[in-house]
Each structure stands twice: as C-alpha cells, then as structure tokens.
Amino acid sequence: MLNRPLVIYLGGMSDAAIVTEWIDLKVGNAVMAAYAARPAEPGDYPGVVVGHEIYGLHATARAATDRLASLGAIVIMPDLFHRVAPRAELELHTDRERGLALLRTLSRPEVVDDVSACLDELRRRGAVSANMVGFSAGGHVAYYAATQLPIAATAAFYPGWLTNPDIPLSTPEPTIEATPGITGRITLFFGGQDPLIDAEARDELEAALSANDIQHEIVVYDDAPHGFLFPGRDWYRPEVAEESWSRLADLLRG
Template sequence: MLNLAGMPAYVARPGGPGPHPGVVVGHLIFGVDESTRRCADRLAAAGFLAIVPDLYHRTAPGADLPRDDEGRRRGLELMRTLTRDGVVEDVGRCVEWLRGPGRAGPRVGMLGVSLGGHVAFVAAARLGLAATAALFPGWLTGTEIPLSTPEPTVALAPGIRGRVLFLVGDRDHVVPAADVARVGEALSGAGVAHEVVVYPDAEHGFFPDGPGPAAEDAWRRVTDLFATAL
C-alpha cells in the first residue's frame, strides 16, 4: 500500500517502464477489498497504472468488509461518513500522484463501482478527469446521503469536461430506470460526451467479478474508453 499524506492507497502497476495511462479506482461500500484489488490488477494487466484510495481512511482505515449482511450494514454506515469535499480531496491526491514524473502524464481517468461510481461522478465534475466510467452508482438523483448534498449529485453534470461511460443493469434495485434516464438527460443537457448502457437481466454488483456477458462487455467498454481517452 502507498501512503499519500496519511491516506493509504493500493497501487497496481503494469509491467515495463512508464509512463502508463493512469486510472483512479473507486471502491464499493466494502472498502479496498480483494475484489477491488483484483479490479485494479486487471487494469494494470491491460496497461494502466491503477490506484485505489481508501475512502474510509478518516474513520475506518484499512476497512475490508465481508460481503454479507453485517458487511453491508457497516459499509452503508461508513458511506454516510463521506463528504463531497473529502472524496474530492482523496481522489485529487491520487490524480496528483498519477501526474507525477514517469507515471501517467496529465490525462487521468477514473473507474468507480457502486459507491465508487458516485465518487467518480463527483470527481469528474470537480477535478477535470479526461474519462470516467461510472458503474451502477446509486443516490445520484436524490439527497439521501452526504455525498449527494446540498444538491443532487446529478446536478454537477455541467462541470464535467471529459467523457463519461455509465453502465447499469436493468434489474438494479439501487439504480432504477427513472434514475438512469435522469442521469442521461443531465449529461445530454450539459453537452457531456457520454454513453449510457443498460444490460438486460443484470443486477446490482454484476461488475467487476460477476460471471456472464454483462461483466465481460463492461470490461471491454471500460478499457476501450481509457485506451482512447487517456
């Protein structure tokens, strides 16, 4: 783990000398767990320098929660400790590190999954990311959690300058079809270059480890986005 001014971050490096395209990875509610580390490792195997900030470092550093009812309960509790300014600061540290000599250069992207997707949407609007892949991010259209206040996060769309890839399943219980439509409308209205993909019969959490065509197609789209934009 790398330490960035007191914030732990998992780093996955491609083989060979750099620089390599840089990608920040936003974790799910379970923290920087094995699944998230595998996601970063897979990005590195595809040629990207990936860094995963521990978004819970202020309240529960090193959190690696089990994917069971208790893990979800604790994860939702920790999620509510996150603020917009806090996650922008954390992602910003990673962006600054990626832009360091011999690492990634000025153009940086972010892949965020679920909670991390919400964080990625905020970061895209505040940090000038070149490309953002947000996978089934919840709570973008309301004000139920601190990350989505004072105005719904979707209202930040006009601040996005890079490309956005928004992926979700049509059976997602966290991101209903009405929310998907509202996000698409906000991105279109703000003139953001974007693509919204809804996978038939896919539920929340189909990526990064889910079996089946949705996960594999999502991986292809994500790596294509970063390969093109970064």
C-alpha cells in the same frame, strides 16, 4: 507503510505482468493508504483512480485494480474510509450496514481531496492522462469527482444516489445537479434488474448529460443485477462483465 512491490502475472486477463504495492499519500494533515498497480514494463500509460464499494479495500476491488493495470494503466485505489476506518476490508453481505454507515461519513470536500491526492501521485509516476473508474458507491464518487476535477475519462459502474439526496455525498443538492462541471468523457454502466437504480434515474442522468453536451454513454444490460462485474458473487454475470471490461479498455485508450 510502503510495502515492497509485488510482481503478479495475470493469466487469462493479460500476458503482461503487473506490479502491486501499498503506498501512503498525504491528504491535508492526514495520511491515506492506497493500493497501487501498474504494468511491470516501462511505458507511457494512462492513469486511473479507482473508487471502491462500501466494502472498502476488499479483495474483489483489488482484483479489479489489478485487471485495470493489466490493460495497460497506472492505477491507484485510495482508502476512502481512511478518516474513520483505515484499511477497512469488510465482509460481503454481513457487513453491508457497516459499509453504508461508513459511506455516510464521506463528504464532498474530503473525497475531492482524496482523489486529488491520487491524481497528483499519478502525475508523479508519469501517467499520460488522468481517468477514474468507480464501482457502486465508488461510482458515485467517480461521477462527483468528474464534476470537480480535470478527469479525461470516467467510468462509473452502477452508481447509486446520483439523483436523490439520500447520502451526504449527494447533498445539499443531488449530485446530478453538478453535471455541468464534467469536462471529460463519461460512461455509466447499469443492470436493468438493479433495484437500486431504476429506469427513471437512468433517464434523468441521460437528460442531464445530453443537456450539457457532455460526451457520454449509458450502457444498460437488461437482464443484469446490481454488482454484475465482480466474480465470486451471486450477482456476477460473466458475459456482461467481459463486455463491460472491453468497453472500459476502449474508454481508457481514448
């Protein structure tokens, strides 16, 4: 399923053209689809794995992947649901329960295998560093992957369930308990009005990261809701989103 690469010019985001394509990656005995984007011009670029939300390979997640590439990165977004719903692209709101059901099919060993396959592909493509960015449920995947794999920098946007065992990814013990395994830098982005992640959970994460001397930053936008980053949604907050993108660009530059 290797499609012909497509060159895109992202006006307003970057003057640089990017190349996008769908690729297939081998994961154990399975084949996993992934969406890939990179700058059109050759160069030494960091590599980024993207963890998508419960809505799968949605257009907004692909747009975020494109924007990461426009910042100057080789980016791969794996299909985390490939074992049960290949190439799922769910409708916002209306497919939320379906997305949560798919999320509950993910196991820790499987997501580590998926991210590892992407890291291998990034190295094959010449990426100069290995990083990960995740959104919501994908932010949880990114946090856990950072505890298991040599990831230089991780950015997780409003990752839920890190401090409780409410999803299989956060069992048998909450994912926060794996924090000592993080070897790189990590930045967590939250909205202060997010009903899914309260101040107590944020404080627990701060305490765990500090106790383990992990280079980190927790960014809280007091008036922002969950999911503030992606345009085209009621909860999109343009000013907060742009400030987040600026911080993200700095994180990837090292």
